[in-house]
Amino acid sequence: xxxxxxxxxxxxxxxxxxxxxxxxxxxxxxxxxxxxxxxxxxxxxxxxxxxxxxxxxxxxxxxxxxxxxxxxxxxxxxxxxxxxxxxxxxxxxxxxxxxxxxxxxxxxxxxxxxxxxxxxxxxxxxxxxxxxxxxxxxxxxxxxxxxx
Numbered sequence: 001x002x003x004x005x006x007x008x009x010x011x012x013x014x015x016x017x018x019x020x021x022x023x024x025x026x027x028x029x030x031x032x033x034x035x036x037x038x039x040x041x042x043x044x045x046x047x048x049x050x051x052x053x054x055x056x057x058x059x060x061x062x063x064x065x066x067x068x069x070x071x072x073x074x075x076x077x078x079x080x081x082x083x084x085x086x087x088x089x090x091x092x093x094x095x096x097x098x099x100x101x102x103x104x105x106x107x108x109x110x111x112x113x114x115x116x117x118x119x120x121x122x123x124x125x126x127x128x129x130x131x132x133x134x135x136x137x138x139x140x141x142x143x144x145x146x147x148x
Contacts, residue, residue, distance in 0.1 A: 070112035
């Protein structure tokens with residue numbers, strides 16, 4: 001009878017240890033954007049900018065707060081010859097991963113985007129990066145050439 005109790009005790013300890021190693025969700029509990037739409041588009045102009053500020057509160061102890069902004073700047077310090085439209089956007093997302101035991105957990109991300117658009121509506125410059133509640137960051141992705 002003693003070997004059975006020993007085996008059950010070992011299984012209980014192993015299960016308890018494995019449960020404590022389970023990855024927890026690292027997600028936003030609340031977010032706030034200024035402006036509240038999380039996007040801003042300016043008029044066609046030769047010099048100007050738009051900005052979206054974001055703050056998100058994450059679960060877990062890795063990154064308690066993520067504060068980022070997206071800013072599109074046109075013609076500073078010198079004005080452009082032709083007008084462009086500045087556009088800024090902040091997006092959030094959540095991705096599911098599996099821990100070492102195959103159990104799912106989630107991580108939230110915020111991605112600030114800035115674009116410069118010509119008067120024909122064609123994006124001539126785009127930059128974005130992503131920041132996660134797990135402390136991860138992506139390198140900025142830049143597409144096109146910033147005018148002026």
